[in-house]
Amino acid sequence: MRTTADLTALALGALERLGVDPARTTPLDDPSAGRPGDAAHGLVARSPITGGALCGVRVDDADAVAAAVAAASDAFVAWRETPAPQRGAVVKRLGELLTEHKEDLAALVTIEAGKIHTEALGEVQEMIDICDFAVGLSRQLYGRTMPSERAGHRLQETWQPLGVVGVISAFNFPVAVWSWNTAIALVCGDPVVWKPSELTTLCALGCDALLQRALREHDAPAGLHAVVLGERAVGEALVDDPRVALVSATGSTRMGREVGPRVASRFGRCLLELGGNNAVIVTPSADLDQAVSSVVFGAAGTAGQRCTSTRRLLVHASVADEVVGRVARGFDSLPAGDPFDDGVLLGPLIHDAAFDAMQAALDRARAQGGEVVTGGERIVPGDQPDADADAEAEAETGADAGGVWVRPALVRLPAQDGVMLAETFAPILYVVTYEDFDEALALHNAVPQGLSGGLFSNDVREAERYLGASGADTGIANVNAGTSGAEIGGAFGGEKETGGGRESGSDAWRAYMRRATNTINFSGSVQLAQGVDFG
Structure with missing residues (x-):
């Protein structure tokens, strides 16, 4: 059985190869870092394999969440005008990087979530698969053309980018659920701000590092993706921010009962993936x-x-x-x-x-x-x-x-x-x-x-x-x-207390876009619907 020291070395090596900024973590034996759990560390990454502490993790506060949302809002202005196939190219590169670093990311999943390694590898494969799906989707964000009752008119339905997407994920699928949301959101034209479980922060840092590399390589707007680390207050700041157009939250039914009304009170959208029985x-x-x-x-x-x-x-x-x-x-x-x-x-x-x-x-x-x-x-x-x-x-x-x-x-x-x-x-x-x-x-x-x-x-x-x-x-x-x-x-999701949300495949992409019904009048005259005469 591996010791905590073994797991720490394995995790830090994986983080380095994934390109994670060393400043996001602090060694527990560093006297200047303070003791685990205090403000200097914020959080302590642990492994359920031994119950031991791996390293300290520097966390974000409400101001940092607000700054991340502001940067994402600025990025949205440019990203929504980027052709969808170009947005898909970023996700394609993410899939390539996930393939290249599959072992390292799976190792972090096993270390932090305790999954047997074949399940951890399967979870990363799921990320690669959703990237493939999203790349194809980037050329298939289809609307409809409908017949008009008025001569010389055409009705059509178009789908446009929605805005900043806030993702809140749970420990049990620490990387796959993020990818279901993020790969689809990016091709739909939406920036993402991610609040992962405080139990799997190292997994989140690894995912973010790979995506940031893909974004840089394609000259994508700064601020298009951010990971914010912390406990409840960080999630609340994301949920309550009116600039977050959609909150996709995965967790318990109890959590959903709190998140849903808070987002609804500001007329935001909510995609809930909650409990199962x-x-x-x-x-x-x-x-x-x-x-x-x-x-x-x-x-x-x-x-x-x-x-x-x-x-x-x-x-x-x-x-x-x-x-x-x-x-x-x-x-x-x-x-x-x-x-x-x-x-x-x-x-x-x-x-x-x-x-x-x-x-x-x-x-x-x-x-x-x-x-x-x-x-x-x-x-x-x-x-x-x-x-x-x-x-x-x-x-x-x-x-x-x-x-x-x-x-x-x-x-x-x-x-x-x-x-x-x-x-x-x-x-x-x-x-x-x-x-x-x-x-x-x-x-x-x-x-x-x-x-x-x-x-x-x-x-x-x-x-x-x-x-x-x-x-x-x-x-x-x-x-x-x-x-x-x-x-x-x-499409993945369920009904009743499971929350009604849908992620991943099929037409789940529609949750990340706004629908517009358009009327085009090429008749040369004004005609009102339903035969109304206002002349």
Whole structure:
């Protein structure tokens, strides 16, 4: 298992190769930098792998946010007039730089978010893919031409750049969500000001460094992108600034309840990607090998810390015991350890508070008559010969005594209520049984969230019902595929308490532009619509 010193060296080396300004970070052993957590550092970057502190990170205040928004507003004046294919060339270069530096950026994702390295590499690949998508989009920002009821008139719809886009992202996808927004916003003609999670600041600095290089190489306007680091006050300053035309915020439903009204109060636009409580339905006709494999990944991938993680398993009574037994064996067999190591499938939770929330949810489940079939306990992955020495060396910085690994929990409940209606950001999979498909659909939709869902069935009638108007009420609905692992070609987002926003593919680009309906009169006379005579 790597020590904090190992991870610090790895992170700082990656930052240097990515071109990050060294002034944004401070070494923790620098006496002039102050102690971790004070005003000199602002924030301390940590790794959930050891719980240890990596370096200090210099943060921004409200004035710095205002300055970044002002610079972005100035850049917008020139950028909106830049032809969209030229804007796409910047994003193309970003994709090339991401490809070149894929390993370094993925290393930062693993170090700061704790993702196993194959997932971290996949997240950076997602960034590369959205750049490809956005480059093509830069030549396809299509409007429509509509027939007019008046002779010698033409109606058309045009899409124009919107303005400054504020992006607020969460720790669990520290780079991909930024790229979904930024690649699309840039080709649409919008500058971006990004407030990342305070838990993944080094990832943000790495992304910004690559984009700044691409912008410089194409002589793009100064101020077109900025990353602002800090805690709640920094995000509030971005949300409340009237010059920010669109706030795209990814996080908890609680966060969305605060952000949405604040942006609406100043008549700004809001794109919310909030909580998920995603269900998989397993029917009697399902391919159980396919279903079990998808459920185990959906529930345990990223240690259950995805908004699309599988949290509910709705399984037909006739196959419930077999499915529960196989999923339990899958959970118990997942190799846990250093997320950089080959073969490791289970990384750490982001911090101790996530483990505490998981235990509280399991206690609630037991109080509701639930049976914890397997998992839920904290585990020690692999051999850590240097753990004691590492913890002693880090004690003065207030580091946790090691990372937090937990065995995914499988819980059978007599009914879907109480704790099962809430999202706990941890690897807990709740199971209830059903008798008929109508009941399964009702259970699927009877939660406040509406992000992702999956059906495993070889009955075409069930599949069509699930995807129909009276079927799944989620923004993502899959058949014979799990809840997690969306591709960038489709719009990503959900309904109800998930917020209603859409990012990434399809026509999600329209959120980043303003629509205008145009009338062109080439008749040589004045004609009013609907036959109105004002003559």
